[in-house]
Amino acid sequence: MLRDNQAEKLEELLVLGEVHTGSGLNQELGLQRPGDTRWGSHFKTVRNFISLFSSIVHVLGVLANEGANYHEKAMAKGLVEDIRSYEFIYMLHLMLKILAITYDLNMALQRKDQDIVSAMKLVDFTKRKLQSMRESEWNSLVEDVSLFCEKNGIMIPEMNEKYGLGKSKRKSSSVIYSHHLRVEVFYAVIDLQLSELNNHFSEVNTDLLLGMASLSLENSFANYDKNRIMKLATYYPNEFGASKLDDLSFDLDNYIYYVREVDKAFSNLKGLGDLSMALVKSNMHKTWGLVYLLVKLSLILPVATATVERAFSSMKFIKNDLRSRISDGFLNDCLVCYIEDEVFESVPNDAIIDRFQKMTTRRVQL
Numbered sequence: 176m177l178r179d180n181q182a183e184k185l186e187e188l189l190v191l192g193e194v195h196t197g198s199g200l201n202q203e204l205g206l207q208r209p210g211d212t213r214w215g216s217h218f219k220t221v222r223n224f225i226s227l228f229s230s231i232v233h234v235l236g237v238l239a240n241e242g243a244n245y246h247e248k249a250m251a252k253g254l255v256e257d258i259r260s261y262e263f264i265y266m267l268h269l270m271l272k273i274l275a276i277t278y279d280l281n282m283a284l285q286r287k288d289q290d291i292v293s294a295m296k297l298v299d300f301t302k303r304k305l306q307s308m309r310e311s312e313w314n315s316l317v318e319d320v321s322l323f324c325e326k327n328g329i330m331i332p333e334m335n336e337k338y339g340l341g342k343s344k345r346k347s348s349s350v351i352y353s354h355h356l357r358v359e360v361f362y363a364v365i366d367l368q369l370s371e372l373n374n375h376f377s378e379v380n381t382d383l384l385l386g387m388a389s390l391s392l393e394n395s396f397a398n399y400d401k402n403r404i405m406k407l408a409t410y411y412p413n414e415f416g417a418s419k420l421d422d423l424s425f426d427l428d429n430y431i432y433y434v435r436e437v438d439k440a441f442s443n444l445k446g447l448g449d450l451s452m453a454l455v456k457s458n459m460h461k462t463w464g465l466v467y468l469l470v471k472l473s474l475i476l477p478v479a480t481a482t483v484e485r486a487f488s489s490m491k492f493i494k495n496d497l498r499s500r501i502s503d504g505f506l507n508d509c510l511v512c513y514i515e516d517e518v519f520e521s522v523p524n525d526a527i528i529d530r531f532q533k534m535t536t537r538r539v540q541l
């Protein structure tokens with residue numbers, strides 16, 4: 176019914192000359208089934224819902240009158256009343272604006288072999304955009320909601336008027352909304368998004384990631400950034416006191432020139448592990464002991480550069496369409512097994528079977 180209604184409206188628009196035909200134009204839109212997601216985005220789902228709003232209301236209206244049974248009719252009628260409320264339209268457009276800002280970041284984190292420096296820049300960009308929206312886009316949101324409501328015949332309440340949601344029977348238990356509350360919801364939702372980003376990418380985590388990425392050997396140390404490496408060293412006060420930080424600053428200048436211009440043995444290395452071995456093999460770990468120490472510290476961190484880059488791309492393989500509702504705990508366990516496959520391959524099957532056998536009393540021998 177939804178597809179048929181889209182086709183009818185497209186024919187009407189073509190007759191009126193409001194749309195044009197051509198390759199890739201006027202693609203049929205659909206509604207995705209919503210579900211819990213980690214790195215994905217519901218941006219397209221919300222965008223399509225807004226684009227198909229009139230068709231969705233039409234289909235639900237038909238079901239409310241011609242449903243197979245009373246329960247189906249009542250559900251369709253209730254959904255029509257809910258989605259044609261100002262509050263629903265307000266939240267729909269608010270989430271569209273937020274998801275439009277975070278969409279590029281969500282897609283970038285799923286891209287295979289994502290560069291950490293680029294990813295961190297996108298994180299910072301997303302935070303700035305959300306903060307800018309918080310400070311200056313409230314009026315723009317209200318205007319978009321009002322225009323949409325006028326177009327679809329939805330009542331726009333007075334900004335200072337209080338009213339209840341839902342049927343009269345439910346008014347006593349419904350939440351009372353007002354202009355002031357809408358403003359609070361606007362700020363609260365954005366603050367929640369910023370809090371989520373800050374929790375996943377805190378300042379310390381960001382400094383660690385960017386510092387280790389600056390030690391990367393890719394493209395002749397293209398990501399080398401002395402300031403970020405020095406910032407990384409400050410997180411190890413026991414190893415790098417004030418005097419050692421000064422020494423590290425001088426060592427880094429000599430080190431980067433040597434590995435880039437003098438010794439070709441550093442030109443074809445693949446990771447920090449290879450770099451540490453090359454430093455030892457060339458006996459330069461004694462010359463630049465502080466640089467070598469920082470490389471070792473980066474290697475023992477659980478968020479080593481190579482591991483994080485593999486994790487970004489691995490998430491898409493683990494949490495695919497068939498496992499779209501996998502919980503965070505189970506996803507973490509699966510990622511550990513997937514990323515550290517060499518470690519798990521060294522564990523014999525008999526040891527795993529014995530462990531499960533001893534966990535509880537079983538009727539048969541595994």
